[in-house]
Amino acid sequence: MFSFIRPPLLGYLLAALASMTMLGCTENAKDPWEGATGQKIMVSFPPLHSFVTNVAGEHATVKVLLDNTGVHDYQPSPRDASKLHKADIFFYNGLELDDTFAVALLKNSANPRLKERTYAVGKCIPADRLLKMAEHEHVHDEKGGHGAGCNHKHGEFDPHIWLGIPEAILMVEFIRDRLKENDPSHAADYDLNAKNYIAKLKQLHADGLAKFKGKENKKFVPSHESLSYFARCFEVEAMKPLQRLPGEDPSSARLQEIVKRCKDEGVRVIAVEPNQMTNSTAKVLLNELKNKGVADPQIVEIDVLENAAQDDLKPDYYERKLAENLDKLSQVLK
Ligand SMILES: [Zn+2]
Structure with missing residues (x-):
């Protein structure tokens, strides 16, 4: 994609x-x-x-x-x-x-x-x-430079x-x-x-913080490394993302590492982006979590606002979308 x-x-x-x-x-x-x-x-x-x-x-x-x-x-x-x-x-x-x-x-x-x-x-x-890109360093550590799948x-x-x-x-x-x-x-x-x-x-910031205040486990798995500022701002915790680079399916080793961390830390929530709803990887992770006995795993759609339909770009687009994200995430976190 x-x-x-x-x-x-x-x-x-x-x-x-x-x-x-x-x-x-x-x-x-x-x-x-x-x-x-x-x-x-x-x-x-x-x-x-x-x-x-x-x-x-x-x-x-x-x-x-x-x-x-x-x-x-x-x-x-x-x-x-x-x-x-x-x-x-x-x-x-x-x-x-x-x-x-x-x-x-x-x-x-x-x-x-x-x-x-x-x-x-x-x-x-x-x-x-500014926050550093964790995945950026990971890529360089593993490959010592830009690999074949990494042209940007x-x-x-x-x-x-x-x-x-x-x-x-x-x-x-x-x-x-x-x-x-x-x-x-x-x-x-x-x-x-x-x-x-x-x-x-x-x-909006105050409303978001209030929504997550009583939650016991504020951890979730994002699609790509995009929600670090969001997580810092609203005091939730974005785990290692499914994708090492935007749009790249995880290797089975990466997926298993994520499954293990989710099981160890009781992480049940996987955030997907609207344009990636057909991406089956989140569903694979969801099933893996179910198989490993993680209770009530959930997929939630979080829009990182990287693309929008032209007619959705009303003046309230940003705060409306962010409020929707906060609602959806707070509904699935416990
Ligand atoms: Zn991005």
Whole structure:
């Protein structure tokens, strides 16, 4: 389901991007910003769409590059480079989640002034709040480098910062400050919008903590290594994930190791992502847990917000999805 940008393919795509006339400039291409009002802001993936939409309010039109395609699976296209052609501001996550395609698209956008107004939002998270990728080190320890199944560039730090509320708030503040710099005439509105949105996020944090407070066992097995900030924020515990890399089925040795830890520590909950519901590995683990006598094992769907249907991207998308995750997880943890 997932694939990573392989260097030769990326080279090909970049060559294709460079050699063609920008779609946004051709006579027949539809202007992707038609009808846009205010600042034209492009973001890389869904959580940033929520953050920017809430802070910008009526002063911007916000578009997202990725909707149904997961962020670990996306390949840059000339069509998407053309969407940046008339953009005023571009926000991406950074921390090596989306840097490769963001930089490639920016380079091919034929929009030189956008370079000064392109921001890796993850840079706002102080080093002491960033979590290291456990699986990243594991891969290197085992193979001493990038193996055949591992064609993407790893980051040292876990990039899934949007799933922790304190980190999300830092991202919102960073976005607010960039909007104020670029459009100082509406600075007071950006301040007020950010203040109101941050208050909602703080409430969501408090509500989530309350849901897990009385639980005796707060451990669960995630699909891929994506829920560490979420777990820190809501005081639950994400175990070793099923997948060593996003989309990679576990080896039988890995699966058995996870089964053993679950049995030893009484872990009953397996979190799957919505786009992976057909993935049978979680069901295999569920059956293994049943066979090993773990009482009442459960699969729960947790959306890590890496992809979303375009029509689901309403301003409340982020807090709505996160609240749904908190509800579902608290219903299955005991
Ligand atoms: Zn991820």
